[in-house]
Amino acid sequence: MLASLNIHHLRNLTQASLGPLSLHNVIYGINGSGKTSLLEAAHILGTARSFRSGGAKALITHGEETYVIQGERHLAASGSLSMGVQRQKGGEMSLRVAGEPSRSVSQLADELPLLLINAESFDLLVGEPANRRRFMDWGVFHVEHNLREHRRRFQRALTQRNHLLRRGNLDASELEVWTRDLAVHAELVSAGRDRFLTALRAIFEPLVNQLAPEIGPVDLAYRRGWDASCSYADALQRSLSSDQAQGFTQSGPQRADIRVTVSGYSAADTLSRGQQKLLVCALKLAQGQILAGQQGGVLYLIDDLPSELDAERCERVCRALAAMRAQTLITCVSRTAIPMEWLGLDAEVAMFHVEQGRVALDPDATNR
Ligand SMILES: Nc1ncnc2c1ncn2[C@@H]1O[C@H](COP(=O)(O)OP(=O)(O)OP(=O)(O)O)[C@@H](O)[C@H]1O
Ligand SMILES: [Mg+2]
Structure with a gap:
């Protein structure tokens, strides 16, 4: 499981931390708040590339030189593994796995297998x-x-x-x-x-x-x-x-x-x-x-899950995800679009609110 994600200078995420992550993580916020950018950060950590068009320049916060994404993974046995991707405006990229420099994108993919569901x-x-x-x-x-x-x-x-x-x-x-x-x-x-x-x-x-x-x-x-x-x-x-x-x-x-x-x-x-x-x-x-x-597990990145779906069908997808027990990062615009119980036990669901590139764990949702 991905335990946390730290992001520096990626799009409007000047300095953002997403965590501690649960099995299921619902990220909500208004248009332009930074939800897709958070999924993009996780995607870059597992693949060294974005799922949106445009090169390094489009990804790095305007006016800055470098983005840095760092993630911590819980290992099944015990302990954790850190991963990092850093990229300069000119395109130069450096990868780190377990504190060591890495040249292999497939090493990232093996450590953090991802599946993306978005409009594309x-x-x-x-x-x-x-x-x-x-x-x-x-x-x-x-x-x-x-x-x-x-x-x-x-x-x-x-x-x-x-x-x-x-x-x-x-x-x-x-x-x-x-x-x-x-x-x-x-x-x-x-x-x-x-x-x-x-x-x-x-x-x-x-x-x-x-x-x-x-x-x-x-x-x-x-x-x-x-x-x-x-x-x-x-x-x-x-x-x-x-x-x-x-x-x-x-x-x-x-x-x-x-x-x-x-x-x-x-x-x-x-x-x-x-x-x-x-x-x-x-x-x-x-x-x-x-x-x-x-x-073992795969991490699902699901951008705007409720779009195109009625509530009943959205619930079915959530329940199927819960039954799979795969980790998820799910975004939606409204706080109420995905009730936590659709995804399982309270302890396994975290809700995060994104506002102008800042991320906060939703306390109401967590202490229900
Ligand atoms: N390189 C950049 N530097 C600074 N800000 C950027 C950069 N690229 C995109 N942005 C801004 O980052 C913000 C977040 O974009 P993002 O796509 O993550 O929003 P979102 O929360 O997914 O919105 P929506 O609900 O509309 O999909 C937007 O306001 C966008 O204009
Ligand atoms: Mg979006």
């Missing part, structure tokens, strides 16, 4: 396939660490092959080498995605039943990016002349997708905005449960 999460349903590939890969890479290397080698082989195809004037043996390498790693990456989706479906379906039974049967179909009746090596062989004519590799895991349907119809084209949000929540909750089974 709708892209998981209605956006480009790249969003769904990222979703699958996040799951795969947190669960099957060895696939990170295959994914890297797949990407490298694809880049090299495309480079050769684009250049025309082919060296057939060189193309053959990269094609063989591509086929091997692509199959492994794709099989990992397939396993991840199979595991996900088993959790996702009951969750949809719980969050949005009205929607009807929802199906997730994996599209691996090439003709499912043959191996990728065969598909590459068959499309060689057309790949040469086009100057790039047309099929493969770089074209994979998940087709989400409701009673056989495209979910993106059919569902209402609130229903889409419930499906996105079900996908992300299922993703977190798979990870919890593998390596």
Whole structure:
């Protein structure tokens, strides 16, 4: 669990501390008070990057030179672990884990696995396939660490092959080498995605039943990016002349997708905005449960949970989160939008009020 978060010069958070954190943490405040910036701070601590556009300059408090984010994690065994990310206006970044300088962003991700639900999460349903590939890969890479290397080698082989195809004037043996390498790693990456989706479906379906039974049967179909009746090596062989004519590799895991349907119809084209949000929540909750089974908890960052949802459905999402026992940072505009009992026992829920970049533990909520 994340125990506390200290922020210096991030957006309007000149000097802010969020803590002591509970299992569930509701952060409320008016528009522009700094709620999303607090989630952004947690996100940067776990990924070294923001979920909003703009570089370091947009993140650092105007007129300042550097932001610093420091967090303390309770370890399951005992003791705690400190993590830190610091970034200068010019973009230079330094990471620290357990007091030691670190160069590895994936070390942060391993220490603080995060899942974000915000307005952009709708892209998981209605956006480009790249969003769904990222979703699958996040799951795969947190669960099957060895696939990170295959994914890297797949990407490298694809880049090299495309480079050769684009250049025309082919060296057939060189193309053959990269094609063989591509086929091997692509199959492994794709099989990992397939396993991840199979595991996900088993959790996702009951969750949809719980969050949005009205929607009807929802199906997730994996599209691996090439003709499912043959191996990728065969598909590459068959499309060689057309790949040469086009100057790039047309099929493969770089074209994979998940087709989400409701009673056989495209979910993106059919569902209402609130229903889409419930499906996105079900996908992300299922993703977190798979990870919890593998390596323990994930921290959910949920920006403006009540938006698009009626009170009853908002409560359902809260209760599903409470049942999962994953740690949450949830923002909302109004203090009353998320009653603490939706999230469980008083002792496990903290409420924080944000006002002009300052954070205070809500005493009324805590001493109810
Ligand atoms: N680099 C910056 N320096 C100073 N202030 C900034 C910077 N970037 C953004 N801000 C301001 O920080 C404030 C907090 O923004 P944030 O997005 O966190 O608000 P919020 O509480 O999530 O609001 P909303 O309810 O509208 O989503 C805003 O007033 C914004 O204008
Ligand atoms: Mg916001």
